[in-house]
Amino acid sequence: xxxxxxxxxxxxxxxxxxxxxxxxxxxxxxxxxxxxxxxxxxxxxxxxxxxxxxxxxxxxxxxxxxxxxxxxxxxxxxxxxxxxxxxxxxxxxxxxxxxxxxxxxxxxxxxxxxxxxxxxxxxxxxxxxxxxxxxxxxxxxxxxxxxxxxxxxxxxxxxxxxxxxxxxxxxxxxxxxxxxxxxxxxxxxxxxxxxxxxxxxxxxxxxxxxxxxxxxxxxxxxxxxxxxxxxxxxxxxxxxxxxxxxxxxxxxxxxxxxxxxxxxxxxxxxxxxxxxxxxxxxxxxxxxxxxxxxxxxxxxxxxxxxxxxxxxxxxxxxxxxxxxxxxxxxxxxxxxxxxxxxxxxxxxxxxxxxxxxxxxxxxxxxxxxxxxxxxxxxxxxxxxxxxxxxxxxxxxxxxxxxxxxxxx
Amino acid sequence: xxxxxxxxxxxxxxxxxxxxxxxxxxxxxxxxxxxxxxxxxxxxxxxxxxxxxxxxxxxxxxxxxxxxxxxxxxxxxxxxxxxxxxxxxxxxxxxxxxxxxxxxxxxxxxxxxxxxxxxxxxxxxxxxxxxxxxxxxxxxxxxxxxxxxxxxxxxxxxxxxxxxxxxxxxxxxxxxxxxxxxxxxxxxxxxxxxxxxxxxxxxxxxxxxxxxxxxxxxxxxxxxxxxxxxxxxxx
Ligand SMILES: Nc1ncnc2c1ncn2[C@@H]1O[C@H](COP(=O)(O)OP(=O)(O)OP(=O)(O)O)[C@@H](O)[C@H]1O
Ligand SMILES: [Mg+2]
Numbered sequence: 001x002x003x004x005x006x007x008x009x010x011x012x013x014x015x016x017x018x019x020x021x022x023x024x025x026x027x028x029x030x031x032x033x034x035x036x037x038x039x040x041x042x043x044x045x046x047x048x049x050x051x052x053x054x055x056x057x058x059x060x061x062x063x064x065x066x067x068x069x070x071x072x073x074x075x076x077x078x079x080x081x082x083x084x085x086x087x088x089x090x091x092x093x094x095x096x097x098x099x100x101x102x103x104x105x106x107x108x109x110x111x112x113x114x115x116x117x118x119x120x121x122x123x124x125x126x127x128x129x130x131x132x133x134x135x136x137x138x139x140x141x142x143x144x145x146x147x148x149x150x151x152x153x154x155x156x157x158x159x160x161x162x163x164x165x166x167x168x169x170x171x172x173x174x175x176x177x178x179x180x181x182x183x184x185x186x187x188x189x190x191x192x193x194x195x196x197x198x199x200x201x202x203x204x205x206x207x208x209x210x211x212x213x214x215x216x217x218x219x220x221x222x223x224x225x226x227x228x229x230x231x232x233x234x235x236x237x238x239x240x241x242x243x244x245x246x247x248x249x250x251x252x253x254x255x256x257x258x259x260x261x262x263x264x265x266x267x268x269x270x271x272x273x274x275x276x277x278x279x280x281x282x283x284x285x286x287x288x289x290x291x292x293x294x295x296x297x298x299x300x301x302x303x304x305x306x307x308x309x310x311x312x313x314x315x316x317x318x319x320x321x322x323x324x325x326x327x328x329x330x331x332x333x334x335x336x337x338x339x340x341x342x343x344x345x346x347x348x349x350x351x352x353x354x355x356x357x358x359x360x361x362x363x364x365x366x367x368x369x370x371x372x373x374x375x376x377x378x379x380x381x382x383x384x385x386x387x388x389x390x391x392x393x394x395x396x397x398x399x400x401x402x403x404x405x406x407x408x
Numbered sequence: 409x410x411x412x413x414x415x416x417x418x419x420x421x422x423x424x425x426x427x428x429x430x431x432x433x434x435x436x437x438x439x440x441x442x443x444x445x446x447x448x449x450x451x452x453x454x455x456x457x458x459x460x461x462x463x464x465x466x467x468x469x470x471x472x473x474x475x476x477x478x479x480x481x482x483x484x485x486x487x488x489x490x491x492x493x494x495x496x497x498x499x500x501x502x503x504x505x506x507x508x509x510x511x512x513x514x515x516x517x518x519x520x521x522x523x524x525x526x527x528x529x530x531x532x533x534x535x536x537x538x539x540x541x542x543x544x545x546x547x548x549x550x551x552x553x554x555x556x557x558x559x560x561x562x563x564x565x566x567x568x569x570x571x572x573x574x575x576x577x578x579x580x581x582x583x584x585x586x587x588x589x590x591x592x593x594x595x596x597x598x599x600x601x602x603x604x605x606x607x608x609x610x611x612x613x614x615x616x617x618x619x620x621x622x623x624x625x626x627x628x629x630x631x632x633x634x635x636x637x638x639x640x641x642x643x
Pocket of ligand 2: 460461582
């Protein structure tokens with residue numbers, strides 16, 4: 001007891017005396033923790049933003065279609081409007097929000113230009129709830145309800161077609177009967193979404209006018225819903241399948257393979273980065289701890305000459321490492337916390353945004369700290385540091401006093 | 409400490425030490441036989457490379473002999489393991505080196521108390537004994553100073569205090585005055601002589617210094633690892 005107190009006092013003072021080297025070791029450990037945890041949080045944030053953006057991009061957690069729609073999203077593949085047992089499932093606890101849409105390819109023509117778009121006949125209130133329309137800035141007004149035949153376009157599309165709020169445009173599509181369905185709509189609003197591709201592609205009107213235009217009264221192209229947890233949807237999908245046996249049911253992972261791939265690639269990079277951080281840290285650590293032993297060969301020999309046994313010398317060096325380790329881990333986590341608070345408003349990618357848009361990610365990334373990432377990063381660094389301090393300690397224990405005096 | 413009446417404090421018999429450095433083989437000691445009585449004040453002298461440090465290291469258990477036997481207070485120490493040697497040093501040997509004798513992060517008082525702490529002496533007793541010892545070597549006001557804040561002569565005095573305070577059978581001092589000017593060296597020698605007389609501690613030191621040889625009551629001269637002369641100067 002007395003002896004270990006003495007070892008601790010010696011260790012503490014030695015650490016304090018070699019301030020420069022101790023600071024170096026301390027910051028190596030702290031930097032390791034900081035970079036590993038922050039990188040994990042950023043990668044998680046990036047994945048999360050990508051997935052969220054994909055889900056908000058009209059995808060939802062789960063979609064129901066007539067079989068064949070995904071390969072050829074046209075008027076031919078339709079579902080009856082939701083009713084009966086399917087409605088009961090959709091209104092249950094397991095579903096946080098749902099809607100049904102008409103969704104068909106169309107051509108939009110202004111006085112000057114024409115371009116291919118996707119026409120959506122929606123229930124606006126529900127869309128605000130579960131799609132990117134909820135995040136977008138709306139100029140003019142939103143489509144009021146499912147009977148409203150006003151048309152909402154993306155800002156970018158309006159620019160392209162050289163049209164504006166109040167003007168009339170023509171929507172052309174294929175009707176259910178195979179003939180051309182065509183109708184003039186008044187532009188009532190413009191939406192400014194995070195993704196330019198969404199602004200260019202989607203045009204919205206009430207569900208009922210869309211059904212009338214296409215001649216599919218009482219029918220829709222898809223049902224979209226949000227469950228409670230995007231990573232636990234299997235049970236819900238099974239229930240839905242029982243309620244709608246003829247529908248094809250897919251979750252976001254099937255519908256947004258690109259987002260899923262992106263997340264996988266990121267995890268790969270994350271592991272590579274962990275590897276780099278850990279190799280760097282361990283070199284730095286072994287190096288400084290070995291210096292701590294070499295510089296003090298004479299002192300350690302003296303301790304042995306005075307009657308300290310080898311295992312006490314080993315313990316002494318290990319305690320020194322532990323003091324530095326505890327300090328470094330504390331410092332690293334405090335710095336990480338400060339960084340996370342500082343970045344909690346999100347990192348605005350600004351000028352990089354064009355590049356990230358291609359990846360389907362928004363402009364702002366929110367670092368997301370997960371308990372798992374935190375504990376992996378911390379235990380890796382701590383384990384590694386302990387491992388790295390064993391060698392110098394072992395070396396110190398093997399010093400023979402006479403030789404140590406001779407070489408010092 | 410448990411040394412019998414006729415028992416020597418240190419007895420070495422046919423002690424040899426060979427250093428093998430790759431192809432180079434150096435025989436530092438050649439079958440030395442010596443006995444040093446309790447309460448001696450003995451000096452080992454001889455030219456550089458004659459084996460003084462090697463002999464002191466073997467006696468103190470800092471190194472192990474190639475052949476031969478060493479007895480400290482009647483106990484054979486050749487063939488002991490590192491742990492047992494450390495234990496032996498802790499209980500029976502005090503060391504004074506030429507320089508860097510003290511643990512830099514400990515104060516003078518803590519340095520003196522350190523060995524007692526290793527021995528498991530309680531806090532109050534060790535502080536009292538260390539303080540008394542510092543007073544005895546004339547460093548009463550310096551207890552709180554770190555080694556870096558003491559002069560070379562003061563550091564050597566602390567080292568003497570530390571070597572003696574744990575009441576060892578022998579104190580081994582390898583060129584204790586080599587880094588000191590002659591006046592400081594003389595007062596250190598007087599201190600050691602007084603400790604030897606008052607406390608009956610056995611001192612064995614090595615030296616190049618004529619001054620030190622004058623203080624010694626026994627002079628063992630080594631040459632090429634062998635005892636050349638061994639004279640008792642009457643006491
Ligand atoms: N660790 C070692 N490895 C190889 N040779 C050594 C070692 N230690 C000492 N020697 C050799 O043993 C011989 C005796 O050395 P030692 O240090 O005992 O001499 P010394 O009398 O103390 O000399 P000095 O007066 O210079 O201190 C020398 O030739 C030295 O080179
Ligand atoms: Mg020598």
